[in-house]
Amino acid sequence: MAVLKTFNSALAGKEKILGTEHTSTLNVVNSLGMLYKNQGRFKCADIIYMRALAGYGKALGHGHTSTLSTINNLGILYADQGRVKDAEMMYKRALAAYEKVRGSEHTSIHIINLDDVYRNQGRLNDADKRALAGK
Numbered sequence: 001m002a003v004l005k006t007f008n009s010a011l012a013g014k015e016k017i018l019g020t021e022h023t024s025t026l027n028v029v030n031s032l033g034m035l036y037k038n039q040g041r042f043k044c045a046d047i048i049y050m051r052a053l054a055g056y057g058k059a060l061g062h063g064h065t066s067t068l069s070t071i072n073n074l075g076i077l078y079a080d081q082g083r084v085k086d087a088e089m090m091y092k093r094a095l096a097a098y099e100k101v102r103g104s105e106h107t108s109i110h111i112i113n114l115d116d117v118y119r120n121q122g123r124l125n126d127a128d129k130r131a132l133a134g135k
Helices: 002-018 023-038 042-060 065-080 084-102 108-120 124-132
Strands: none
Touching: 002 023, 023 042, 023 065, 042 065, 065 084
16 A cells, blocks of 8 residues: 555646646556556556556657557556457557557567467467468
């Protein structure tokens, strides 16, 4: 609980000084989402990640690495809850945006996460096709 109190205190300070949509504030929001996820407080994590996602999208754009990292975090959150379709949707969203912005050769973490979803669903052909395509 001490860590949560520290995060909430940091968030309150950032919001007061920098505002709710400043990227430094959003970094704390995203980290708070990770903390909630790690504590198993999935609903809180989802709400917080959505706040970070909206803020990053507005402040930095939908192709920024911070925005894409938050989308990926949502995918991980959903996968941890067994929400396979939602996880797949987030991973595909992150992968498509990352490929558009950075090129297909810089997408390894997003591919790994998406392939994990495919393998967990028994969709080995989808994962294998990506591997054979050099993705």
